[in-house]
Amino acid sequence: MAKGKSLNPPGHVNLRMLAEHLGLSQTTVSLVLNNSPSAKSIPPETRQRVMEAAERLNYRPNYFARSLRQSRSMSVGVLAPDLSEGYFTRVMNGVVQELTAAHYFYFTACHDWKKELIEQYPRMLVERAVDGFLLLNTPADQIQVPVPVVAISAHSQVENVTNIVLDHHAAVEQALKHLHGLGHRRIAFMRGPKAIPDSEFRWEAIQQVSREIGIKVDANNVIRIDAEGWSMKTGYHPMAPEIGYKPMKALLEKHRDFTAVFCFNDIAAIGAIRALKDAGFSVPQDVSVVGFDDIQSAAFSTPSLTTVRQPLMEMGKRGAQVLLDRIANRDKEYPGEITMEPELVVRESTAAARA
Amino acid sequence: MAKGKSLNPPGHVNLRMLAEHLGLSQTTVSLVLNNSPSAKSIPPETRQRVMEAAERLNYRPNYFARSLRQSRSMSVGVLAPDLSEGYFTRVMNGVVQELTAAHYFYFTACHDWKKELIEQYPRMLVERAVDGFLLLNTPADQIQVPVPVVAISAHSQVENVTNIVLDHHAAVEQALKHLHGLGHRRIAFMRGPKAIPDSEFRWEAIQQVSREIGIKVDANNVIRIDAEGWSMKTGYHPMAPEIGYKPMKALLEKHRDFTAVFCFNDIAAIGAIRALKDAGFSVPQDVSVVGFDDIQSAAFSTPSLTTVRQPLMEMGKRGAQVLLDRIANRDKEYPGEITMEPELVVRESTAAARA
DNA sequence: GACCCGAGCTAAATCGTGTTACAACACGAT
DNA sequence: ATCGTGTTGTAACACGATTTAGCTCGGGTC
Numbered sequence: 001m002a003k004g005k006s007l008n009p010p011g012h013v014n015l016r017m018l019a020e021h022l023g024l025s026q027t028t029v030s031l032v033l034n035n036s037p038s039a040k041s042i043p044p045e046t047r048q049r050v051m052e053a054a055e056r057l058n059y060r061p062n063y064f065a066r067s068l069r070q071s072r073s074m075s076v077g078v079l080a081p082d083l084s085e086g087y088f089t090r091v092m093n094g095v096v097q098e099l100t101a102a103h104y105f106y107f108t109a110c111h112d113w114k115k116e117l118i119e120q121y122p123r124m125l126v127e128r129a130v131d132g133f134l135l136l137n138t139p140a141d142q143i144q145v146p147v148p149v150v151a152i153s154a155h156s157q158v159e160n161v162t163n164i165v166l167d168h169h170a171a172v173e174q175a176l177k178h179l180h181g182l183g184h185r186r187i188a189f190m191r192g193p194k195a196i197p198d199s200e201f202r203w204e205a206i207q208q209v210s211r212e213i214g215i216k217v218d219a220n221n222v223i224r225i226d227a228e229g230w231s232m233k234t235g236y237h238p239m240a241p242e243i244g245y246k247p248m249k250a251l252l253e254k255h256r257d258f259t260a261v262f263c264f265n266d267i268a269a270i271g272a273i274r275a276l277k278d279a280g281f282s283v284p285q286d287v288s289v290v291g292f293d294d295i296q297s298a299a300f301s302t303p304s305l306t307t308v309r310q311p312l313m314e315m316g317k318r319g320a321q322v323l324l325d326r327i328a329n330r331d332k333e334y335p336g337e338i339t340m341e342p343e344l345v346v347r348e349s350t351a352a353a354r355a
Numbered sequence: 356m357a358k359g360k361s362l363n364p365p366g367h368v369n370l371r372m373l374a375e376h377l378g379l380s381q382t383t384v385s386l387v388l389n390n391s392p393s394a395k396s397i398p399p400e401t402r403q404r405v406m407e408a409a410e411r412l413n414y415r416p417n418y419f420a421r422s423l424r425q426s427r428s429m430s431v432g433v434l435a436p437d438l439s440e441g442y443f444t445r446v447m448n449g450v451v452q453e454l455t456a457a458h459y460f461y462f463t464a465c466h467d468w469k470k471e472l473i474e475q476y477p478r479m480l481v482e483r484a485v486d487g488f489l490l491l492n493t494p495a496d497q498i499q500v501p502v503p504v505v506a507i508s509a510h511s512q513v514e515n516v517t518n519i520v521l522d523h524h525a526a527v528e529q530a531l532k533h534l535h536g537l538g539h540r541r542i543a544f545m546r547g548p549k550a551i552p553d554s555e556f557r558w559e560a561i562q563q564v565s566r567e568i569g570i571k572v573d574a575n576n577v578i579r580i581d582a583e584g585w586s587m588k589t590g591y592h593p594m595a596p597e598i599g600y601k602p603m604k605a606l607l608e609k610h611r612d613f614t615a616v617f618c619f620n621d622i623a624a625i626g627a628i629r630a631l632k633d634a635g636f637s638v639p640q641d642v643s644v645v646g647f648d649d650i651q652s653a654a655f656s657t658p659s660l661t662t663v664r665q666p667l668m669e670m671g672k673r674g675a676q677v678l679l680d681r682i683a684n685r686d687k688e689y690p691g692e693i694t695m696e697p698e699l700v701v702r703e704s705t706a707a708a709r710a
Numbered sequence: 711g712a713c714c715c716g717a718g719c720t721a722a723a724t725c726g727t728g729t730t731a732c733a734a735c736a737c738g739a740t
Numbered sequence: 741a742t743c744g745t746g747t748t749g750t751a752a753c754a755c756g757a758t759t760t761a762g763c764t765c766g767g768g769t770c
Contacts, residue, residue, distance in 0.1 A: 015757060025720045030758060038759085041717050063482045064426070065756035068419040068725050075462070075483075083447050089438045096438065096465060105462045105483070107430070110451055128430075128460065129418050241655040270655050277657075300596040300625050302632070302657040370727060380750050385728060393729085396747055420726035423755050 013059045022053050029054075033061070067129065075105040076323065077125035079118070080136040081195075082110050086267050086295035087312065091136055091152060094316025102324050104131075111138065113195045118142060131327045134319060135161075139197050148326035148334070152319045154197040162326070163337045164319045168198075168205040171308045171342035175262055175290050176209050178306070178344055183353035184260040184288060188221040190247060190272065192264040199264070202292075206262070221258050223247040225268060244268025248275035259287060259353040266291035266298045266307055273303070273349065284351035294345055303348035311340050368414045377408050384409075388416070422484055430460040431678065432480035434473070435491040436550075437465050441622050441650035442667065446491055446507060449671025457679050459486075466493065468550045473497065486682045489674060494552050503681035503689070507674045509552040517681070518692045519674045523553075523560040526663045526697035530617055530645050531564050533661070533699055538708035539615040539643060543576040545602060545627065547619040554619070557647075561617070576613050578602040580623060599623030603630035614642060614708040621646035621653045621662055628658070628704065639706035649700055658703035666695050 019026045024046075031039035032050040039047075053059075067073050076099065080088055099106055107125055111117035122133065122145050133143070135151040140161045143149065152164045179187060189206060192199030210217050225243050244263055252275065261276075263269035269291035273283050281287050283303055291298060294309035318338060326334050374381045379401070386394035387405040394402075408414075422428055431454065435443055454461055462480055466472040477488065477500050488498070490506040495516045498504065507519045534542060544561060547554030565572050580598050599618060607630065616631075618624035624646035628638050636642050638658055646653060649664035673693060681689050 026757080027720060027722095027759080028718085031719095034758080036759090041719080043718075046718085060478075060482060062423070062756050064419050064423040064484065065725090066758080068417070068423055068727090068756085069758045071419075071725080073419070083444045083451065089444065092438050100465075105464070105480075107460045108463060109460070110455075125460075127415050127418055240651050245655075270652070274655055274657075296595050297625070297652050297656070300600075300629055301652075302629075381727080382729080382751085383749060386749095389728080391728085396749080398748080401748085417726050420755090421728080423726085423757095424728045426755090 013057045015059075015061070018053060018057060018059050021057065022050060024050070033059075071129070072131050072327075073129040074103060075107065075128075075130055076132045076134055076327075077122070077128075077130040078106050078108045078134045078136065079121060079138050080108065080110055081113055081138065083108075086265065086293055087137060090293075090295065090312035091316040091319075094313035094318075095134060095320045096316075098317050098320035098324065104324070106134075132323045134323055137196060137198070148323060148330070150319045150323040150326070152315050155201050156197075157336065161336075162319075162322050162334055164315050164322070165201075165337060165339055166198075166310050166315075167339050167341055168202050169209065171292075171310075172202065172205040172209045173213075174342065174344040175292075175308050176206075176213055176215060178346065178350065179260050179262070179288060179290065180213055180215060182260075182288065182350060185215065185353070186218070186221065186258045186260075187215060188223065188251065188258040188261045189217065190244065190261060190263045190268060191222060191224040193225050202264070220255065221251075223251050225264055241267050241271030241274065244271030245275045246271075248272040249278070252276070252279045260290070260350070261287060262290045264292060266293045266295045266305055269305055269307070269349070270297070270301050273301075284349050286354060288350040288353070290350060298345075299347065306347045306350040307345055309343045309345050311342070315340050368412045370414075370416070373408060373412060373414050376412065377405060379405070388414075426484050427486055428484040429458065430462065430483075430485055431487045431489060431682075432477070432483075432485040433461050433463045433489045433491065434476060434493050435463065435465055436468055436493060438463075441620065441648055442492060445648075445650065445667035446671035446674075449668035449673075450489060450675045451671075453672050453675035453679065459679070461489075487678045489678055492551060492553070503678060503685070505674045505678040505681070507670050510556050511552075512691065516691075517674075517677050517689055519670050519677070520556075520692060520694055521553075521665050521670075522694050522696055523557050524564065526647075526665075527557065527560040527564045528568075529697065529699040530647075530663050531561075531568055531570060533701065533705065534615050534617070534643060534645065535568055535570060537615075537643065537705060540570065540708070541573070541576065541613045541615075542570060543578065543606065543613040543616045544572065545599065545616060545618045545623060546577060546579045548580050557619075575610065576606075578606050580619055596622050596626030596629065599626030600630045601626075603627040604633070607631070607634045615645070615705070616642060617645045619647060621648045621650045621660055624660055624662070624704070625652070625656050628656075639704050641709060643705040643708070645705060653700075654702065661702045661705040662700055664698045664700050666697070670695050 015026050015029060019029045022029065028042065029050055032042060032047050033054060078095070082088070107128065107130065109121040109125065111121060118138065119142055122143050126145050130147065132148040133145060135149065135154060137153045138151065140149060140151045140154050140156040140158055149161045150164065151161050154163055155165060191203050207217060225247060244267065248271065261272055263272055269289050273289055276283055276287055283289055291305045291307035293312065294307045298305040298307050318340070322338065370381050370384060374384045377384065383397065384405055387397060387402050388409060433450070437443070462483070462485065464476040464480065466476060473493065474497055477498050481500050481502070485502065487503040488500060490504065490509060492508045493506065495504060495506045495509050495511040495513055504516045505519065506516050508521070509518055510520060546558050562572060580602060599622065603626065616627055618627055624644050628644055631638055631642055638644055646660045646662035648667065649662045653660040653662050673695070677690070677693065
């Protein structure tokens, strides 16, 4: 009665208080609650008593004290360029599923492609003791941290980093064989911005596959997304279809010697289609358009988009799984690269080439 | 030399180690580094010496130990239903700007509309000592936490919560006056899912404004988005245009006695347009469609969407500002509600009613 | 009787910081 | 000599959990 139980700050039950209340030592209570291996010798009745009291007094172990001891925080850092509509949300849907199931939380940090932020954020998050990093679409070369790193859609062969990548050869092959099979020979290519790791990688795949299939890549038919369009500093539209609209319009003003366009992603493809329509073309009768990613609106825009589906959610899930696994077994060997398979989704935006 | 400096785990400099190295006590070093008021008496030279050593040895105070002592974390919790394409990313763009500028990080937690998670996550994040909460599109009634809360797009008059809301009367008035002005009299309304706080609020505004303008709301022309479509458990498409496609299709199978549709949001509007086209209608010649939000794809879908623009980014910015202000001055008075103004954006999806 | 053993527990150290209470000393004033 | 009063620090505890090392006691073995 004089145990002092009633004068506590309510809702803040200690291990000490719990132990006092039970007439046991903190050690015993802790061992039971954590189901520690050295708790074998504790009889079931005592166990039961401890569990019940913890439940009844609504005991919650203090997060910081526990983390201080075990030096792990049950949280990871997610580094991404921005909170973009297409890519980010889809990958994160998969990531979140896995992290949540493992009782992990995550910090998100957007570097907006700024070099200094790409170096600064990892340091700041290490100070907050994240147990690992997940990089989305972000070059990993410069990142040196004392915890495991998994990079999704990056291609840096660096110690400590596991890459989750798409099989780009297969992806490009499916798209180009589809167009080739429809009779397209003069194909325009829209390259991604330099900053994005996938851009160069995919471009090389395009050149290689083109040689294999026998498609000529004409420099006059290669356009490039302007990296500025991706920046936050545009304010209102960080990553609008505009990024595809502008280069397509520019190309159309020079010449119209192509029957199909292979776009860097779906958002750009939607913009490109808009530019084609504005120029008096109809899609797919006059020009076929192929996108990349298969974001949600791809199926519902008009015309619906033929596109190379990246299994973004699965890539997120897989990435998170690997990261959690590497965190749990820090000295186990880990894969340097994991490849995921794409899938061509044929919809309305492609058709046989006009004669 | 034999001070043991070289046999440390590198990158892990203690306060103790720093103090030893300096030949001072931990207290002194701590006082200097935190610029504590009781450090007044410490001479500038000693100060200087401490600061330099900390810099040189790259000393970083342990986050857990520090938080364990002072229980605050320089981070906030963001609670949202999901990482949806339209709403979430736009609001967060504004939020992130403000938080980053104030050197705050944030945890994101998606409750997926599950009651138990809406109660559980705040508790878990309080354990992690977040300094405040930001609720997106999430009812705040049940949330009891010892830190400031700002709710964006919610309408709960609860102690401790500041609401950032849209002026729904103005929003609905602009949309309906636009349609009324184009000659539309028989208008179909798509209500939002029950779970979303804005749904009921907007519906009441619709009823009131309709009375004021003289538009009849016919129960046969009211459809509702099926809440299940929003759930994660659908796996692949958490929040696709499908949510608008299905109810629109169902309505069209019953009757076609309307010349315009006012949709709950842009994503649903895109789905509804698709359903109208599938049924042989053309938009806007046969049926006008008005959306809500003005998400990025609204301007680039075909036809481009007439919609009520919510200043989502500004709402996020404002919400974060208020939260940070309330965190910094915990006892200052705070606003219970802040109203933001909408703006009608007229594009291609609306036209004069057919005779 | 010495020795070991397992069952059932506990005291005390540890993690790294922040903070309170107090020590040692100098200097001048009484 | 004593007292006050800054100055310049330090020892020790608090925060709350985990973990190591070990204690006690009854019973069995040789």
